[in-house]
Amino acid sequence: MTDPHVLTRQLQKSNDSKIVLLVGDGLGGLPLTPGGKTELESALTPNLDALASRGCLGQTIPVLPGIAPGSGPGHLGLFGYDPLQYQIGRGVLEALGIDFELGPKDVAIRGNFCTIDGAGIITDRRAGRIGSEIGAALCEKLNQIKIPGVEVFVRPVKEYRLVIVFRSEGLGGQVYDTDPQATGKAPLEAVAKSDCSKKTAEICNEFLRQAKEILKNDAPANFLTLRGIDTLPAIPTFQEVYGMKPAAIAVYPMYRGLARLVSMDVLDAGQTLDDQMTCLKAAWNDYDFFFIHFKYTDSTGEDGNFAAKVKRTEELDSCIPKILQLDPTVVIVTGDHSTPSKMKSHSWHPVPVLLSADTCRFDGSTKFGESQCARGGLGTFEAKYLMLQAMAHAGRLEKFGA
């Protein structure tokens, strides 16, 4: 497994180029019928097509062929971090998803409210799917828990889901889930997988002891289980590995969080793609690299709404002129994975990628779509190598060897 950062650290050089990475989440799709067009191919995308004609196409493999990635591995790959090397725990991702600013001393945990009976046996692992307001009120109560030497943060996510963060020195993230994964069983004690996480397991158990007392009259949400207990992975900063100052312009917390993982500056992106373009323009002189995230190509795919995904793709297309007005050196348009509306889920299919720069070897592409990408001049390659291409076309990589 070749780590691209071995080379970027060695070969990076500075100049005044600007790179824009525009991510249409879940951009790749599938046709509904044999021989039909995908969402991207069905969309009217005159701006992307013009860009394709001036650039070159290809497709990326987010992790490995056949592997459908979550948002975490999908984005880490785009940022050039090997998603198999840098794995992000579920608790960490959940905390990022609610914009919680995790630090290096934090252990993040995904909590689920549950129902236990008088004997302490779980009767409902999701506490009757309580409403989000109820969940939020209970989190407020749990947030009062005091554990000596530890800062405790309890934040609601949605319905029965919550995030717990413990902040203290020397906390390991290697602790087994306390969720027994079935009703009719008691919640498990928190048990450390290794010695360096024993302190974390003790804190978890003390937290659960107090929580049981606090929640005892709050049935159906009269207890909780802890899952995906983990710390932030040790991950080098984007600026260190590429020598570029990066900015993230993302509306959704999860993607701001993923950008923060690699120490990008997270800008105030507003709420719409127009807001994001305004933000981009305002920040243009302050950064070398811009990650712009557009969520709705994924969410419409997850909904199984082909027509809506087509429409959202056209919306994505419409922002291209505003990006080009700023005269970027390199523009990349791609996804973090495919989300075919036919499958209503993330998928393993390769992801279309478009790269436009003065140094492109034109490949005869005329339309940004999966078919032309499969035959494009960039070929099919692992997503983690996309940043190398971006830097190369920006003139930011020295020759390797003499």
Next chain:
Amino acid sequence: MTDPHVLTRQLQKSNDSKIVLLVGDGLGGLPLTPGGKTELESALTPNLDALASRGCLGQTIPVLPGIAPGSGPGHLGLFGYDPLQYQIGRGVLEALGIDFELGPKDVAIRGNFCTIDGAGIITDRRAGRIGSEIGAALCEKLNQIKIPGVEVFVRPVKEYRLVIVFRSEGLGGQVYDTDPQATGKAPLEAVAKSDCSKKTAEICNEFLRQAKEILKNDAPANFLTLRGIDTLPAIPTFQEVYGMKPAAIAVYPMYRGLARLVSMDVLDAGQTLDDQMTCLKAAWNDYDFFFIHFKYTDSTGEDGNFAAKVKRTEELDSCIPKILQLDPTVVIVTGDHSTPSKMKSHSWHPVPVLLSADTCRFDGSTKFGESQCARGGLGTFEAKYLMLQAMAHAGRLEKFGA
């Protein structure tokens, strides 16, 4: 280099899907003249072409670009086992090739009958290429050799070639060949490459001592050399790494043996492709995964007979409707390597692959052949990742990361 099994172990899930992997041995070819068609492209393959139109194409690299694999690495790659990580000794392969059921306590050795003179010097390394009946009779005699604490098996292969298996506790497979690789030299003593194989070397030498006595009047086959001494590699089972129950339907012993290496159930395949289809239908409800092996696309290629390879490819095509009648979830048609009749040998050229499933991203393919495969939507990828694609399209892989 990423081991796909790290992910399949973690992400596998069960369902009632069925996967068929149809291997046309040595399927890939070459045109005889510039601009001409390959064997596969020359063949009339209406069924494969229809499948290509409903599926997607690509090409696999069996080991690394430029590396022509033997049958062992070729098939291990198809089964998703890294052929560089799992290397199979020549003796083991030879034993598999005669349907010898090797176990974990066995050391397998390829033997060559040879001629030695009165001073013990080799005068013919192949014993005048004695007929197979003579070789078999001599093996019968050697099979009587007794070594305390060791089961000894001696089996003929063909002409001067034989297989010797020692079965005992604690036998290492690290022993140098006793073949000096030249006439005019004496056969070598068996010497262990490492301490844990000293016992094996001693057994080899005791076997050779007795063999010399037994064969002394059997010139030209009055002695033998030992080569490719090895044990079975420690290889995880197919069921463990993929969570699927696999069956092999192969006529030739070598391929049954390779399937047995990864603990596939080896079914009674009969003698013809029709027999194999009958076997497939009968076993359909008992397995999740079917490996079907067709030898003759390779043997005709090895013979340098372009027209015969075309004809055998058409025969392969004719079994497709019988497979489709069973309504498999995923059908893959590919080879373990290329065997261009122009070269009369295995080659390193990429191997055409066709994958058909409801979740295919159609790539505009209309004909199963090397040219369209090189431009297919699956791209060009290492064969060891093909199983990941198969599992993904069968819905047998969870998402990676959140």
